[in-house]
Amino acid sequence: MSSIALESLETGAGTTVEFADVHRVFGSTHALDGLDLKVRPGELLALLGPSGCGKTTALRLLAGFDQPDAGSVLVDGEDVSRLPANKRDMGMVFQSYSLFPTMSAVDNVAFGLRLRGRGAGDRRKRAAELLDLVGLSEHLKKFPHQMSGGQQQRVALARALAISPRVLLLDEPLSALDAKVRAQLRDEIRRIQLELGVTTVFVTHDQEEALSMADRVGVMRDGRLEQCAAPSELYQRPETPFVAEFVGTMNRLPGSMVPGGVRLFTQVVAVDGVVPPAGSDVRALLRPEAVLVEPADGQPGHAMVTTATFFGAVTRLRMTQPDGQEILADVGSHRAADFPAGAQVLISVLDRPVLVRPESESTAATVPGRA
Amino acid sequence: MVALTPTAGAGGLAATQAGGPATSSRRRRRTGIGRGLVLLICGIYFIGPLVGAFWFSIQDKVHGGVQFSAYAHVFSAVGFSDAFMLSLKLGIGTVLISLLLMVPTMLLLHLRAPKFRPVVETLCLMPLVIPPVVLVAGVGVVLAWGPNQLAGTPLQTFLNAIQSGKTPWVLILEYVVLTLPFTYRSLDAGIRSVDIHTLTEAGLNLGAGWGTVTMRILLPSLRTSVLNAAFLSFALVFGEYTVASILQYQPFAVFIVAAGQTEGQLSTSLSLLSLLITWLLLLLISLLGGRNSTKVDI
Incomplete structure (x- = not known):
C-alpha cells in the first residue's frame, strides 16, 4: 500500500486540544453541560456515549461548525471558540459520505490544497500519495458514485489528511459501512493515525470501535464526561455505574x-x-x-x-x-x-x-x- | 408459491413447474398488451395534434398536394425576427434574474433558515393559484396609477424605466414572479436530493469560504436542478401570451396569434417551430445534466 514519505505530510502531531467548562444549550436541552476534557498531543481520543449525550456537539464545536454558549475550546492553548471553521485547519471525516459528487477522488483530495495555493503539480502528487496511503491508488479518477461506501470514506480520510490538519476529527465515519469493511477501515485509520501521529478526536456510539482504536476513551452522558481513561482501565475499573453498564x-x-x-x-x-x-x-x-x-x-x-x-x-x-x-x-x-x-x-x-x-x-x- | 415451501411434495413442484411458465407467459403477454395500449393512447393524444398541425401547415390549398411555403416564409415574415429576439431576451433575462434571486435564497433557506421554508414555499407557489390575467391586471393598474401619484419620487423613475427602452423590464419582472413556482420546485427538489449541509461543512472544513463553497461545490452538485429551473422558466416565457398581450408587447407567442389571424399555415408552422426550439432546449439540458462530472483543474 503506502510507500510515501510520511514525514512529508507534516500533520499536526503534537497539537493539544482542550475543552474548558464548555456549555452548549439547544432550547431546553443542555447538549454540553460543563465539558472539561484534554486531548494529549498525538493521541487518538474516542468520545463514546449514547445518542444525545453531546459527543457530536463537542466535535462540531471543535470543528468550528458551532460555538459554545460558555467556556472555551483551546487548540495548543489558543482559544479558537470564535474562529470560523475555514480558519481552523482541522481535517474532518463525516458520518455521511461527504465527497464532492462532481469531483473525482484525486480532485476531492486536492481540493483543500488548491485552497492553500499549492501548485498544480504538487497538489496532484500529494493527492496521489494520500490516495496511495489509504489504498486507493488505482481509483484516482473515479467519481464518488463509482466507489463503494468504504472507498468513499477512505477518500474522505485522505482528503482530511491532505491539508496537514492540526487535529483530525472523525464523526462516526464507519457507521454507514458493513461490518467487514468497518473492521478493515478501523484498523487502517488507526494505522495511519499512529504513523502520522496526528492528534485525533473520534466520535462513536460503538464501544467496540472506541475500545479497539483509541488511546483513551471519554464516556459522555447528558453533556458531561463521566470518565476518560485508557480502554482497558475503562473496562476493568469503571468509575461510575453508568460507565460500568455502558461499556461492555x-x-x-x-x-x-x-x-x-x-x-x-x-x-x-x-x-x-x-x-x-x-x-x-x-x-x-x-x-x-x-x-x-x-x-x-x-x-x-x-x-x-x-x-x-x-x-x-x-x-x-x-x-x-x-x-x-x-x-x-x-x-x-x-x-x-x-x-x-x-x-x-x-x-x-x-x-x-x-x-x-x-x-x-x-x-x-x-x-x-x-x- | 406452495411448491417453494419445504413441505410441498415433488408432485406439487412438478405441477407448478408445468403450469408456472405458461401462466407467467400469459401474464407477461397481457401486461405487454396493456402497456402497448396505454402508450398508443398517449401517443395519439400527444403526437396526433402535432401531426395534424404539420399536415395542415404543408397542405397546398390551391393546387392540392403538399408544399412547404409556410416554412420557407417563416424567417422572412414581417415582425418574426423582432418577436423572436424579444422572446429570447425575455427568456434569458427571466432565467438569469430568477436564478440569481432564487439559488442563494434556496441555499440560505436550507442551510440557515429552514423554519422559513414553508413561508417562502407558499409565497413562491402563489402564482400557480393566481391567474396571470389577475396578476397583470394588478400590474396594469399600478403602472397606470403610479406615474401620476408618485410624481417626483424614485419610484416613479423606476416605473418609467421598466417600461421604456428596448428591454421591457416590466415583462421580465412579471415573468420572474410567474416562473417562481417552477424555479422553487426544481431547486428545492435538487437541494433535497443532495446533502448540502455535509457538503458545505466539508468545504468549510477544508478551508473554503462561503463563496467558494457555493460556486465550486454546491452549484456543480445542483447543476441538473438549476438547468431544469432554467429550462422550465425559459419554456414558460417563450410561450407566454396573456401578460405580454395585455401589456401590449409582441413577443413570439403574441406574434404567432397575430399571424394566425391572417395566415393560418404560417401561424401553425411558427407554433411547431416554437415547440422544436423547446425540445432542442430540453435535449441540451438533458445532455448537460447527464454529465455526471465536471472537469476540475486541480
Missing part, C-alpha cells in the same frame, strides 16, 4: 460484605477500590468473562441456563438464579454443548478483586447488548 456488559450480583471481601455464592472475593463496611449489602460488578460455570452434574445448581448465544469464539450463557436474578457468563464455544437450555450449573467467579457498589445505588443506564 456487566453483571450486578447481590452480595454481602464480610471480613476480607464480598461473599458471592460460596466464595469470598477481595474488593477493588473503596471497601464498604462489613455486613452491608452490595452489588458486585462482574463481567461475563469473570463468571465461571460448571455443569451441576446432579447437585443442586446455583442457576439454570435459559439461553445460549453463539458469538464465535465464545458463547454467552444467560442463566436465572432461584430468586429470579439473571446472570451472564461467557464460556468457550467448544464447551457450549455442556450447557443446554434448562441445565443446572454451579457458578463461581474469578479470584481477583471486584468492584462493588452499595445496594442502594441505582443506575440510569441501559445495558447494551454486548461489548
Whole structure:
C-alpha cells in the first residue's frame, strides 16, 4: 500500500486540544453541560456515549461548525471558540459520505490544497500519495458514485489528511459501512493515525470501535464526561455505574460484605477500590468473562441456563438464579454443548478483586447488548 | 408459491413447474398488451395534434398536394425576427434574474433558515393559484396609477424605466414572479436530493469560504436542478401570451396569434417551430445534466 514519505505530510502531531467548562444549550436541552476534557498531543481520543449525550456537539464545536454558549475550546492553548471553521485547519471525516459528487477522488483530495495555493503539480502528487496511503491508488479518477461506501470514506480520510490538519476529527465515519469493511477501515485509520501521529478526536456510539482504536476513551452522558481513561482501565475499573453498564456488559450480583471481601455464592472475593463496611449489602460488578460455570452434574445448581448465544469464539450463557436474578457468563464455544437450555450449573467467579457498589445505588443506564 | 415451501411434495413442484411458465407467459403477454395500449393512447393524444398541425401547415390549398411555403416564409415574415429576439431576451433575462434571486435564497433557506421554508414555499407557489390575467391586471393598474401619484419620487423613475427602452423590464419582472413556482420546485427538489449541509461543512472544513463553497461545490452538485429551473422558466416565457398581450408587447407567442389571424399555415408552422426550439432546449439540458462530472483543474 503506502510507500510515501510520511514525514512529508507534516500533520499536526503534537497539537493539544482542550475543552474548558464548555456549555452548549439547544432550547431546553443542555447538549454540553460543563465539558472539561484534554486531548494529549498525538493521541487518538474516542468520545463514546449514547445518542444525545453531546459527543457530536463537542466535535462540531471543535470543528468550528458551532460555538459554545460558555467556556472555551483551546487548540495548543489558543482559544479558537470564535474562529470560523475555514480558519481552523482541522481535517474532518463525516458520518455521511461527504465527497464532492462532481469531483473525482484525486480532485476531492486536492481540493483543500488548491485552497492553500499549492501548485498544480504538487497538489496532484500529494493527492496521489494520500490516495496511495489509504489504498486507493488505482481509483484516482473515479467519481464518488463509482466507489463503494468504504472507498468513499477512505477518500474522505485522505482528503482530511491532505491539508496537514492540526487535529483530525472523525464523526462516526464507519457507521454507514458493513461490518467487514468497518473492521478493515478501523484498523487502517488507526494505522495511519499512529504513523502520522496526528492528534485525533473520534466520535462513536460503538464501544467496540472506541475500545479497539483509541488511546483513551471519554464516556459522555447528558453533556458531561463521566470518565476518560485508557480502554482497558475503562473496562476493568469503571468509575461510575453508568460507565460500568455502558461499556461492555456487566453483571450486578447481590452480595454481602464480610471480613476480607464480598461473599458471592460460596466464595469470598477481595474488593477493588473503596471497601464498604462489613455486613452491608452490595452489588458486585462482574463481567461475563469473570463468571465461571460448571455443569451441576446432579447437585443442586446455583442457576439454570435459559439461553445460549453463539458469538464465535465464545458463547454467552444467560442463566436465572432461584430468586429470579439473571446472570451472564461467557464460556468457550467448544464447551457450549455442556450447557443446554434448562441445565443446572454451579457458578463461581474469578479470584481477583471486584468492584462493588452499595445496594442502594441505582443506575440510569441501559445495558447494551454486548461489548 | 406452495411448491417453494419445504413441505410441498415433488408432485406439487412438478405441477407448478408445468403450469408456472405458461401462466407467467400469459401474464407477461397481457401486461405487454396493456402497456402497448396505454402508450398508443398517449401517443395519439400527444403526437396526433402535432401531426395534424404539420399536415395542415404543408397542405397546398390551391393546387392540392403538399408544399412547404409556410416554412420557407417563416424567417422572412414581417415582425418574426423582432418577436423572436424579444422572446429570447425575455427568456434569458427571466432565467438569469430568477436564478440569481432564487439559488442563494434556496441555499440560505436550507442551510440557515429552514423554519422559513414553508413561508417562502407558499409565497413562491402563489402564482400557480393566481391567474396571470389577475396578476397583470394588478400590474396594469399600478403602472397606470403610479406615474401620476408618485410624481417626483424614485419610484416613479423606476416605473418609467421598466417600461421604456428596448428591454421591457416590466415583462421580465412579471415573468420572474410567474416562473417562481417552477424555479422553487426544481431547486428545492435538487437541494433535497443532495446533502448540502455535509457538503458545505466539508468545504468549510477544508478551508473554503462561503463563496467558494457555493460556486465550486454546491452549484456543480445542483447543476441538473438549476438547468431544469432554467429550462422550465425559459419554456414558460417563450410561450407566454396573456401578460405580454395585455401589456401590449409582441413577443413570439403574441406574434404567432397575430399571424394566425391572417395566415393560418404560417401561424401553425411558427407554433411547431416554437415547440422544436423547446425540445432542442430540453435535449441540451438533458445532455448537460447527464454529465455526471465536471472537469476540475486541480
